[in-house]
Amino acid sequence: MAPLYLALMHFPVYDKNGQVVTTAVTNMDIHDIARVGRTYGVRRFYVVTPVLALRELAARILAHWETGYGALYNRTRRDALAIVSLTEDLDRTIIDVERNAGAAPLLLVTSARTRQPTLTYAALRRMIRDGDRPLLVVFGTGWGLTEDIIGRADHRLPAIRGIGTYNHLSVRTAAAIVLDRVCGSREEEEEACT
Amino acid sequence: MAPLYLALMHFPVYDKNGQVVTTAVTNMDIHDIARVGRTYGVRRFYVVTPVLALRELAARILAHWETGYGALYNRTRRDALAIVSLTEDLDRTIIDVERNAGAAPLLLVTSARTRQPTLTYAALRRMIRDGDRPLLVVFGTGWGLTEDIIGRADHRLPAIRGIGTYNHLSVRTAAAIVLDRVCGSREEEEEACT
Numbered sequence: 001m002a003p004l005y006l007a008l009m010h011f012p013v014y015d016k017n018g019q020v021v022t023t024a025v026t027n028m029d030i031h032d033i034a035r036v037g038r039t040y041g042v043r044r045f046y047v048v049t050p051v052l053a054l055r056e057l058a059a060r061i062l063a064h065w066e067t068g069y070g071a072l073y074n075r076t077r078r079d080a081l082a083i084v085s086l087t088e089d090l091d092r093t094i095i096d097v098e099r100n101a102g103a104a105p106l107l108l109v110t111s112a113r114t115r116q117p118t119l120t121y122a123a124l125r126r127m128i129r130d131g132d133r134p135l136l137v138v139f140g141t142g143w144g145l146t147e148d149i150i151g152r153a154d155h156r157l158p159a160i161r162g163i164g165t166y167n168h169l170s171v172r173t174a175a176a177i178v179l180d181r182v183c184g185s186r187e188e189e190e191e192a193c194t
Numbered sequence: 195m196a197p198l199y200l201a202l203m204h205f206p207v208y209d210k211n212g213q214v215v216t217t218a219v220t221n222m223d224i225h226d227i228a229r230v231g232r233t234y235g236v237r238r239f240y241v242v243t244p245v246l247a248l249r250e251l252a253a254r255i256l257a258h259w260e261t262g263y264g265a266l267y268n269r270t271r272r273d274a275l276a277i278v279s280l281t282e283d284l285d286r287t288i289i290d291v292e293r294n295a296g297a298a299p300l301l302l303v304t305s306a307r308t309r310q311p312t313l314t315y316a317a318l319r320r321m322i323r324d325g326d327r328p329l330l331v332v333f334g335t336g337w338g339l340t341e342d343i344i345g346r347a348d349h350r351l352p353a354i355r356g357i358g359t360y361n362h363l364s365v366r367t368a369a370a371i372v373l374d375r376v377c378g379s380r381e382e383e384e385e386a387c388t
Contacts, residue, residue, distance in 0.1 A: 016268070028222055032364045041357035074210070076362040161379045163235035168270040170226045173370035176363070177378070180371040185355045 002131035003043045003101045007093050008033060010049040012149065013142040023141040025054045027061060032172040034080040040183040044100060045083050046093045055086045090149065094136065101134035108137045109153040110178055111144050112167050117158040121181040128182060139171050196325035197237045197295050201287050202227060204243040206343065207336040217335040219248045221255060226366040228274040234377040238294060239277050240287045249280040284343065288330065295328035302331045303347040304372055305338050306361050311352040315375040322376060333365050
């Protein structure tokens with residue numbers, strides 16, 4: 001199976017007016033996506049921000065749950081947060097994946113605004129099952145990844161669609177849905193298709 | 195299509211020691227699950243708590259986003275929160291669904307601890323597509339729904355499984371995954387099965 005990595009970018013992303021901004025690192029994003037990543041076998045989940053003070057704050061919170069009182073209080077939280085790494089930008093994240101996996105990752109982006117996906121979820125599912133090249137799936141905070149980051153990607157995944165045109169999910173829930181689509185147990189669907 | 199309703203129970207649920215408790219209503223749960231519900235065509239999303247003060251607080255927050263300054267600031271948030279209702283307990287929630295849909299709902303529960311599911315996600319997907327009886331999917335906060343609530347359900351859905359045995363998701367991300375499994379666009383999977 002191809003090793004899977006996630007990155008949550010806090011810069012460069014758009015705000016609601018289309019300006020490029022740096023968003024705040026939030027505790028809830030780290031915890032929720034770490035738990036999802038841990039559930040679906042993600043090797044590392046990178047929280048990416050250029051703001052040193054926010055990386056230090058996040059590191060202190062992680063330490064509380066990993067080695068402080070929190071590790072005794074809630075072991076499932078510690079197990080999830082063990083996959084979290086803090087990085088400064090996308091380039092350093094890619095380098096870290098390469099060091100960890102032994103090969104440069106394919107870069108995959110998701111966006112609620114994706115117009116022309118280049119890869120279906122089913123195809124990514126097969127790439128994970130049958131491949132060995134590491135895969136780095138990148139999510140944006142705020143109003144989403146900049147065109148610059150999207151342009152660097154090897155593949156664009158389809159926007160998550162439900163019923164109708166509303167597709168304003170939180171990044172936490174979008175990440176959960178993407179991971180379940182590509183790594184979730186699909187026994188029932190296989191049964192339904194036969 | 196069968197009309198779909200969600201309920202998030204803050205009582206009765208277990209805490210980490212197996213005691214029955216009332217959990218706090220959190221802003222993040224309401225926003226995230228409302229957005230997921232709105233994306234996947236859910237008719238109403240009930241936030242269920244017996245604590246009057248918390249229902250009143252939640253109502254004030256909803257009013258801010260629906261008619262206050264927030265409605266101008268972020269329209270997608272207003273659209274999502276429009277499906278939220280505040281109820282006191284499961285019985286009153288069921289009565290409200292019945293009044294809204296014109297028939298009593300089938301009660302479906304999800305739990306990370308579910309041992310013997312009675313319905314696959316694919317079967318629920320077909321029930322929604324082909325049926326007309328309203329369906330109420332109930333999620334628990336804290337360490338999950340009590341056995342009493344689970345025992346009242348018409349159907350138990352399988353626990354969300356990824357890879358391995360870790361399945362400690364936040365209720366926000368679990369609800370997102372369940373909704374995507376039963377209502378998400380599945381073109382790629384259909385393509386993959388043919």
